[in-house]
Amino acid sequence: MDELKWLEKWYLKNCNGDWEHSYGIKISTLDNPGWSLDIDLVDTNLEPKYFDAIKIDRSENDWLHCRIVDGVFKGRGGVQNLTELIKVFCKWAESG
Numbered sequence: 001m002d003e004l005k006w007l008e009k010w011y012l013k014n015c016n017g018d019w020e021h022s023y024g025i026k027i028s029t030l031d032n033p034g035w036s037l038d039i040d041l042v043d044t045n046l047e048p049k050y051f052d053a054i055k056i057d058r059s060e061n062d063w064l065h066c067r068i069v070d071g072v073f074k075g076r077g078g079v080q081n082l083t084e085l086i087k088v089f090c091k092w093a094e095s096g
Helices: 002-014 082-094
Strands: 025-030 034-040 054-057 063-069 072-077
Touching: 002 082, 034 082, 063 082, 072 082
Parallel strands: none
Antiparallel strands: 025 034, 034 072, 054 063, 063 072
16 A cells, blocks of 8 residues: 555645645545545645646546646546555656
C-alpha cells in the first residue's frame, strides 16, 4: 500500500490550516460497480501542471479513466482499480 501512504503524505503536506477547509480528497464507489477518486489541486503546486488524460478499457471490470476538470484530478476505475488510480496520480504528481 505504498501509494496510499504517499497520498496520505501529499494530503498532509497541503494541509496548511486553510486548504483542507475548502479542498481535499474524495474516494467513493460507482454503481457500475467501480471507484471514483477526486483530488482537489487548487492552491497546490500541482494546480498549473499539465495532465494528459488517460482512458484504458481492458475489460468490463478492469478499466480506468483519469483527467483534470476545473482543478480537480478525476479518476474513475473498475472494482479492482482503486490502487491503480492512486498510482496514476502519484506518478503524475512526482513526474518532471
